[in-house]
Amino acid sequence: MNSLWVDAWNRLKQEKLALFSLGIILLYSLIALAAKLGFLATPWDVEIGAAYSPPSLESLKHIFGTDIFGRSVLYKALHGTRVAMSVGLVSALIATPIGVVLGSVAGYFGGKIDEAIVWFYTTISSIPSIMLLIAIAYVLGKGIYSVYIALGVTSWVSLARLIRGEFMKHKTREYVIAAESIGANHLKRIFKHIFPNVIHIVIINVSLQFQIAIKSEVILSYLGLGVQGQPSWGVMIDDAKLELARGVWWQLTAATIGMFFVVLAFNILGDALRDALDPKLKSRA
Amino acid sequence: MITYIIRRLIYTIPILLGVAFIIFTLFNLVGGDPTYQMLGKHATVSQIEELRHELGLDKPQYLQFVDYLKQIVTFDFGRSYATKQRISNMILNGIPASLSLAIPAFIGETFLGLALALFVAFFRGTFLDRTVVVFCVVGMSVSALAYILFGQYVLAYWLGLFPISGYDPDPLLRLQYIALPALIWITVSLGINVRVFRTFVLDEINQDYVRTARAKGLNEIRTLFKHVLKNALIPVITYVVIQIPFLITGSFLLESFFGIPGLGSITIDAIHNSDFPVIKAMTTIETFLFIFANLITDVLYGVVDPRIKFK
């Protein structure tokens, strides 16, 4: 079992790009943490110049200019990482246990339990996710907690499907029957035997969901359903809508750049993880 | 074949009921009282009660659920709170507008995506292949909003290549207004499409029957277009058809930005206006269309994949 992870890590290490992406993600996490704790880009809501001043090299704060209230766009963008990273993390924390538990129970026990769970997630996934996100966020009201819950509740389905498929495949494999024959009960078979074989799916899925969460938050915030009271890239882009007509492009740029690198990093990392953990799949050339 | 379709139809019924139940629970039970959002903080008690009665919110929940089911079946969702229009009419009027953007854009992104994927699969492993994949990954990492804002600002406002926004009831005159949003739609989707289609095609290229085709003396191009493509079409069709119901909602963002009066734009307006009945109706319609589109996928499968026909 250990050698599988060592192998995967070795394969991953060789992909410089993947390591670099991992680095970027860690960097973003650090920035988010530092911003939250007040070590970085604080305070963000004070006026540092005239409203809508363009980017200048006056000081680091001014590098992306100011917004309508004269606040540093750079600082806002940096604080935006808090929202982005927390949204990704929390939605993954909510969705992963749900998806794993429901998927494994459905795949392992089959029969009526499976039918019920499949019916459940088929109905949820029949509602187009954007629509469902908007509906949930609308119904729960504005704010970041609605975003957390909306994302968590909608993103477990794909994971559950994958896990269920894997469990169904593995359930009949000989090593499980062998385990049964030496007296392992259901729980043991699920967690000790089959589960280690599906962890890689969980990991790959998390990296995918993280970036979906970030992109979705941007859209929800843009629609006014998301974050209130703290800077988020989505709100910045929403503001940019009106600003562009006045030739003010810097807020859009800062938010887009902020989002771009972390989403790109997750894309690359996700691909590399897929190649490292499941070499049978060829997702890249 | 017919039995297959009937079986699928029957299987859909519990899903439809389940979905109605979930949507109902979401809007009626989870959400608390919508009237506060709709009327604002300064509403009087009598205003609130009047609205509640109007929306049927003072009835017991199970009756409300029955009402809701009736609405679905009769396609009558009452009136919009903001505009007082009949919601069913709004939907019917919005559909053609959404489709006139969605259909050309969808056809464009699918065919372009597939063509690029085949092209790249032919050159797999080469620098060209890797470059295209990099472009796709980079393209996928930019927010759709950025594309829209950038497109509108640079291509329409600055360079004046397209009108900034607008719509025309006449189908021919409409073309100039949907050109830019369609272009943006295609750009946003192309990255992921090419990557996904490419994977499908490459999965087939590595199959044994491709080796057999080569062993017969078939050249690479014929192998790709005859043998690989038909097999790759199976997952392609699943992937593509799943997106069809989204066409009817239209792209929320594109319609809103470019002033196209489709279903997406209706939904966004409803959100901004806290128009509860409209949001609920849109969610319902969307979902039901989605489910039926899945049914169509399964049937299409039977056409393309002979193994299914005989199940």
Added chain:
Amino acid sequence: MEAEKILEIKNLTTQFNTQEGTVIAVDDISFSIYKGKTLGIVGESGCGKSVTSLSIMRLIPQPPGEIAKGEILYRGQDLLKLSMSEMRKIRGNEISMIFQEPMTSLNPVFTVGNQIMEAILLHQKVTRREAKNKAIEMLKLVGIPSPEERINDYPHQLSGGMRQRIMIAMALSCNPNVLIADEPTTALDVTIQAQILELMKGLRETLGMAMILITHDLGIIAETAEEVIIMYAGKIVEQGPVREIFAHPKHPYTRGLLNSIPNVTGAEKNRKKRLEAIPGIVPSLLDLPHGCRFQTRCPYVKDRCGHAEPKLRSIATAHEIACYEDL
């Protein structure tokens, strides 16, 4: 009466350039194929027998594969020097190949008739109708009942044995001079195996073609081939007439292989023997021992085996081994 030499492989070396290093799957092998005769290539998985056959057809994926050295002379012409379009005229037409897994080797979304006709239409100037008739004829030839109906079937509608017959029909539809069969019966039941082998033997006689039969099963070789090559870790270790080799195996590996076959019908004294397995495992091609590749498992190993690789030498008419011992 000397049989006509139709295919001559000289010093063929095929390698794969992987991340872990260069793997030489087939290392400097030479052999010949004669018209109307069957050559068997025998060895364990990974010994290079499939790579050899794919090299002849030039179906090795490049990259990472590469035919580094050698000549493949078909009727005097070096196939390795042909352009791809010229090579494609040979494939399926003059030299055909069938593979191990008939289910995955046939395209699931086209009818079997379509797939056979494709081969015909590719190489012969005939109308679709003529091609269809020829396809039906081929189905009859390989013993498929009701060919006019079967021709519209899809591969998944047929049994494993039937599918392999379809593969054979497809391969023989243009009357090739050489048929390469890579483990054609490995994926089939024992009884079907026998049928398919009978079929192939009969066809070889009727059509007068040469056959290369690749397998790990010595029993099949005994039944079907006249000559045999035994491969180990990319090299030929023994070659010669089947009768001779089975009666007097001279290479320790060949002996090991023959000893591991259960003998149920032989003399009493032979039947009582325990099955002997060859100890050890095949060395990784990335980490070959210096000298003879079989030395780590050979019961007769001596010092000189570790110094240099033994070259093939003749020990009887047409019987060669790559070993320093004279067993």
